[in-house]
Amino acid sequence: MATAARDRFVVRALGEIAARRGLGHDVEAGGWLVRVGDGHRHLEVFGYQLSLNTAVAAALARDKAAATARLAADSLPVVPAELILRDDRQGWVDGRTARAAFDDVLSRVSPPVVVKPNEGTSGADVHRADDPVAAWAAVQDLLGPEPSVVVQPLVAVVAEERWVLLGDEPVLRYAKAPAPGDGSLPMFNLALGATITSWGVDEGTDEGRDLATRARRSLGLAVAAIDLLTDDAGRVAVMEVNSGWSFEHLVRALPAARPDAVTAYEAALDVALGRRPLEGAG
Template sequence: MASGERIFVQAIRRYCADHGIAVDVRAGGWLITMRRGEARHFAFGYDIGLNSAIAHRLANDKSATAEALTLEGVPCVPHHLSLNPKLGKNVVGPSWRDAMLELLHDHPQGVVVKPNEGTSGRSVFKVTTEAELDHATSDVFSMSTGLVISPYVEIEEEVRVVLLGDVPLIVYSKQRGTDWRHNLDAGAKPVLLEDGEARADRAKLAIDAARAIGIVFASIDLVRVDGKWRVLEINSGVMMEALGKLHPELVQAAYDAALDRVFGEK
């Protein structure tokens, strides 16, 4: 096992070793081929291939996810899409900045600007002024074809649910550190939720969200705002690096269950 490999890659190696599956790790661990007999399966990034192409694309698009959840009546945090003006006026339209300014003016407490696709809280900005908005949009558009704007809300609690079908494999809260964000990469700490009513309620909302976009294996971020729970994001790639350092057996079991589904074990 290569030193410094991601926990995701280590988990796949262990599963394949235990099940007589040949594994070939390429591109620094970002592309993995798994072979057993004539069967061949790929893992790419943090995606093991259980989700349909359309569910994967919806989950990776924050604006599309919010629209799909709203259509199904699943409470969620709004994500308003703005396309990069470099795509051209015929695609973006002439009033893209006016639309963003209107959103900012409608939410005097501020808005959050971030890439429409992406994870780990990178290039995420809290914006309260036009100057901050211009800085944020310039940064995001330098690396992305689109951004989303959400109203800034005081998050009282955030929970992540790792789902396989309708089964909540892992449910944990993110204990925020000094940063205003709850991203694990920004210093938040994962704390497992024990079995009980709270865990069951969070799992039910996550299951409703997963069904709304037809996703099978995902991690779903939920936030409590003004005492009410809603969906923040759905992640098609299930990343559990921070959690795996604290609860390696639990994370291995979750990936094992998903890989069993890939190889038709259960």
């Protein structure tokens, strides 16, 4: 496990940058914690979280229900995520049971719906439910290992793109086609077989860049990876905002993107070292 963690692209990329620039490079926790710096300042990466983000902003982005509520309050088009907590937490928050919260959610969001953990996933544990019985079964199944889940309306997604931002500056952008399957719930995760259809910042639209930038600012992030979807009516909305950068599957699926991914980390390092400003900060 430690060997696999040390073999991650982010660990290798930061090691290359440190060696080339004569910087300190510490790798701890089997490769899950990396620090690069000059002895005075440093960039630290925990998993895929960069130390340029505040803890509050990172936590807000990680919580799907909270993040979508924040984005909606700032008038951004977003796929809503209705929160349901495990009984012990739901009762503490508002005195209801998880079932009561679920019934309330379904009074506003009609099946078919998507049920998933409120945090994380990477395409895992995502369920499509076409009726209330199936939706409740999915909620119950996930509330065993998970403290909270979200219910989202099923959107007919035809395309998805990711904008990777350092401040307001796009450092990477790529569009994806879904993994082959039965079409009931298209998966745009590269780890699950999605494919890259285009890449390069110049390939993106001004609309996409503007929406990604507004989403980053809404959540108060310094670095972000924003997933935008286009539905079958041509509408573009925010699907998810990630507070970390993970290029692991990107550089495997598209080796030509590796230099740009290394450059992105180097740019983030320069911000951390005070050698370049963060565009759009404040």
